[in-house]
Amino acid sequence: MKQLSKNLIIIVIVVVAVLAYFSLFTVNQTQEAIVLRLGKITLNADGKAKIYRPGLHIRLPFVTDIKKFDMRLHTMSVNSSRIVTIEQKDVLVDAFVKWRINNIIAYYKSTGGNLARANTLLNQKVNDGLRAEFGKQTILELVSGQRANVMAVLRQNANEVAMPLGISIIDVRIKRIDLPDEVTQSVYSRMRSNREKEASLIRAQGKEGAEKIKSQADAQAAVIIATAKKNAAVIKAEGDKEAAAIYAKAYQQNPEFYAFFRSLEAYQNVFSDKHKKTLVLKPDSQFFKYFDDNNAVKQ
Amino acid sequence: MTEPQGSFDVKRWLRQNLPWLFKQRNNGSPESGDEQTPIALLASLIIAFLAIVWAASGIYIVQPAEQGVVLRFGRYVRTVNPGFHWYPRFIEKAIVVNVDQVNTVDLSQLMLTQEENIVSVSFVVQFKIGNLQQYLFNVVNPVNSLQQILDSAVRQEIGQSKLDQILTTGRAQISNKILKTMNQLIERYQLGIVIRDVTMQPATAPEAVKVAFDDVIKAREDRARFENEAQNYANSILPNARGQAMRIMQEANAYKERVVLQANGDVAKFLALLPIYNQAPKTTMQRMYLTTMAGVFKNSDLYVIDGGKGNQNLFYVPLDKAITPTQVKQEGKAQ
Numbered sequence: 191m192k193q194l195s196k197n198l199i200i201i202v203i204v205v206v207a208v209l210a211y212f213s214l215f216t217v218n219q220t221q222e223a224i225v226l227r228l229g230k231i232t233l234n235a236d237g238k239a240k241i242y243r244p245g246l247h248i249r250l251p252f253v254t255d256i257k258k259f260d261m262r263l264h265t266m267s268v269n270s271s272r273i274v275t276i277e278q279k280d281v282l283v284d285a286f287v288k289w290r291i292n293n294i295i296a297y298y299k300s301t302g303g304n305l306a307r308a309n310t311l312l313n314q315k316v317n318d319g320l321r322a323e324f325g326k327q328t329i330l331e332l333v334s335g336q337r338a339n340v341m342a343v344l345r346q347n348a349n350e351v352a353m354p355l356g357i358s359i360i361d362v363r364i365k366r367i368d369l370p371d372e373v374t375q376s377v378y379s380r381m382r383s384n385r386e387k388e389a390s391l392i393r394a395q396g397k398e399g400a401e402k403i404k405s406q407a408d409a410q411a412a413v414i415i416a417t418a419k420k421n422a423a424v425i426k427a428e429g430d431k432e433a434a435a436i437y438a439k440a441y442q443q444n445p446e447f448y449a450f451f452r453s454l455e456a457y458q459n460v461f462s463d464k465h466k467k468t469l470v471l472k473p474d475s476q477f478f479k480y481f482d483d484n485n486a487v488k489q
Numbered sequence: 490m491t492e493p494q495g496s497f498d499v500k501r502w503l504r505q506n507l508p509w510l511f512k513q514r515n516n517g518s519p520e521s522g523d524e525q526t527p528i529a530l531l532a533s534l535i536i537a538f539l540a541i542v543w544a545a546s547g548i549y550i551v552q553p554a555e556q557g558v559v560l561r562f563g564r565y566v567r568t569v570n571p572g573f574h575w576y577p578r579f580i581e582k583a584i585v586v587n588v589d590q591v592n593t594v595d596l597s598q599l600m601l602t603q604e605e606n607i608v609s610v611s612f613v614v615q616f617k618i619g620n621l622q623q624y625l626f627n628v629v630n631p632v633n634s635l636q637q638i639l640d641s642a643v644r645q646e647i648g649q650s651k652l653d654q655i656l657t658t659g660r661a662q663i664s665n666k667i668l669k670t671m672n673q674l675i676e677r678y679q680l681g682i683v684i685r686d687v688t689m690q691p692a693t694a695p696e697a698v699k700v701a702f703d704d705v706i707k708a709r710e711d712r713a714r715f716e717n718e719a720q721n722y723a724n725s726i727l728p729n730a731r732g733q734a735m736r737i738m739q740e741a742n743a744y745k746e747r748v749v750l751q752a753n754g755d756v757a758k759f760l761a762l763l764p765i766y767n768q769a770p771k772t773t774m775q776r777m778y779l780t781t782m783a784g785v786f787k788n789s790d791l792y793v794i795d796g797g798k799g800n801q802n803l804f805y806v807p808l809d810k811a812i813t814p815t816q817v818k819q820e821g822k823a824q
Contacts, residue, residue: 218563219626246562263628263678265637286637288678333648334603361677363641367601367648374607378697381606381652385701389708396712400719407723411730418734422741429745433752440756447766450774451759454781461785469785470792 212251219244220262224294226255231295239295257303263290263360266309271317272370273324279373281329284366287316287348289357296356308355315351316362319344332367340364547576554589556621568622584625588618591685594636599695600644606652611690612667614639616682623681631680635671638678642670655692664689 217223223242225232227250234240249256268285275281289312291297301308323340324332332340344362352359369377441448461467550573551557557569560582569583576583597611616635618624628634646667650659668687675682694702766773 216563219560219565221563243564245564260629262626263634265629265634267637284640286641288634330605333601333605337645337648361674363637363674365637365640365644367644368599369601377605377607378695381694381698382701385698385705389701389704392705392708392712393715396708396715399712400715403716403719403723407719407726411726414727414730414734415737418737422737425738425741426744429748432745433748436749436752436756440759443760444763444766447763447770447774448759450777451762454777457785458781461788467788468790468792 209251213248214246215249215256216246217242217244217258220260221258222261222291222294223247223256223258224298225249226257228253229255231298241294257298259291259294259297259303260305261291263288264305264309265289266312266316268313268317268320270366271320273321275324275327275329275332277328279329280370281324281332282366282368282370283320283324283364285316285320285344285362285364287312287362288360289352290360291356292358293356296354298356300355308357311355312348312352312357316344316348319347319351323347329367329369332364337364337367543578544575547578547581549574549576549583549585551585552587554587555585556588556618557583557585558621558625559583565622565626586618586621586625588621591615591617592632594632594639596636596639596643597690600647602647602652602655603649604651607695608647608652608655608692609695610643610647610655610692612639612643612664613688613690614671615685615688617685618681619683620681623679625681627679627681631682634678634680635675635682638671638674639667642667642674645670656694660689660691 215223221244224239225242231239232254266287266289268283268287271283271285272280273283297303297308301311323343327336327340341361341363345359348359348362368374549557551569551571553571555571557574558565559567559569559576561580563582566581574583593613593615595611595613597609599607599609602608614635624631646663647655650663655663664687667689668684671684671687675684693699762773762777
């Protein structure tokens with residue numbers, strides 16, 4: 191009897207423990223949950239769906255089903271979409287979408303709580319928006335000027351299409367906008383020719399600068415030498431003038447004698463060379479006045 | 490002795506240190522005088538033991554570089570700082586994370602610049618956890634999100650910068666703007682991450698155009714070289730010209746001095762002779778003439794041709810014999 195009551199107590203404890211186990215559930219910090227009772231969402235007193243926040247909660251065992259939702263910020267990547275811009279150029283675009291669940295009921299109804307399905311649905315809608323928006327822009331606008339605006343428009347549009355999914359779009363951001371290969375090659379050749387132009391310009395500038403320096407130096411040197419020559423000529427002229435004055439002063443004293451004196455000097459100078467000169471004279475020159483004896487006697 | 494040491498040790502340890510536990514069990518069963526007492530005792534001992542284990546398992550130490558968050562039934566209740574802590578296992582749960590550790594994400598890719606050029610850039614971002622609660626609970630994979638933020642911010646910024654700016658002076662400015670954009674996005678996404686540093690490695694031209702870019706650098710060196718060479722030329726030609734000018738001036742001065750001296754010298758002889766001439770002009774002239782002509786003829790090969798009216802014979806000197814002065818002299822004697 192005692193044994194029986196003791197066993198009973200143990201059974202009761204076990205049953206209570208099992209019931210407690212099946213009537214309690216926890217929701218993690220990153221999650222929120224709804225409870226389905228026989229497939230129907232449990233409601234609040236005011237008729238709205240009851241949302242279970244993180245912590246320990248009670249449910250009816252065996253007839254309820256718990257659906258937990260990851261309420262964190264999710265990322266949906268759009269990889270290498272080939273999109274045509276307004277100038278009919280293809281560009282490769284990578285983007286990402288940051289989203290979170292903001293309406294659990296709508297989210298549950300549209301996706302069944304399946305994250306992959308949510309991403310797929312979102313991807314289709316965002317891709318459409320991306321194509322539409324890129325089709326209005328040139329590559330240049332997308333790369334530089336309009337990128338921020340395009341992203342803002344994309345976010346707004348994505349938010350509208352994501353609303354029915356119970357999803358709120360926090361951000362849509364473009365990562366990569368790359369040109370397709372053939373366009374890339376033409377960009378490279380343009381870059382090359384620009385650089386070649388720059389290099390030859392720089393070299394020409396260098397030659398120009400060098401010529402300038404050289405020609406300036408040449409001109410300076412020429413001026414220095416010309417100035418020196420001019421000054422030298424002045425000095426030489428002074429010397430000549432002084433010498434002439436000396437000659438004039440002296441010779442004016444007797445011009446006749448000067449003529450004679452100067453002539454004799456000239457003869458002397460002409461015949462004072464080391465190399466002997468040959469003279470052919472008639473014997474009746476002044477020098478030979480007394481050369482011929484007969485003549486001397488006659489005179 | 491190759492038995493698993495752990496289980497063997499426990500049994501032995503219990504037997505050695507808690508002999509009463511085994512003794513009672515061994516003694517109790519065969520006697521069976523009192524059935525319940527040992528089992529109840531054993532049960533309560535086990536419960537007490539489990540309680541101690543349970544309590545001990547809740548002890549944890551948060552190291553100085555770490556922080557912890559405590560969850561009660563999955564719900565965040567508090568953040569704990571370094572030190573000695575306890576939590577009731579099964580009810581609460583502690584997650585301890587090193588929040589001082591600096592990690593990096595990086596990006597190294599070709600991308601488009603503002604003028605639709607392509608440039609190769611490379612960034613490294615150092616970050617650590619700033620808000621552990623946000624870091625753990627707000628975002629699916631925060632580090633991956635940071636990487637995406639970096640990709641997006643870098644491409645946006647490079648897309649708004651000019652190639653020359655990226656390659657040369659603009660690095661610090663670009664890094665700063667990227668840091669600003671990333672911080673805005675971290676705030677928007679509530680990542681719980683703090684960026685320590687954004688470093689931009691020197692950007693380079695893509696391989697395909699590298700030769701042309703290097704040639705620009707070479708061209709700049711060439712320009713400097715051309716100008717240096719020209720400067721060297723100028724440096725050599727100007728002193729040379731100044732030296733030449735000095736020589737010209739010296740020569741001119743020397744010339745002046747020389748002609749004046751010479752004039753004085755020339756005049757001196759004339760002035761000395763003049764008084765003598767004045768006394769006896771004719772004799773002096775004759776003497777001077779003869780002296781001079783004597784000197785002149787002495788230095789010359791002299792031929793005298795008598796071309797007088799009476800004597801018509803021609804005197805000639807054959808060219809071959811006229812060459813040496815001695816032969817001429819002999820002929821002169823012969824006449």
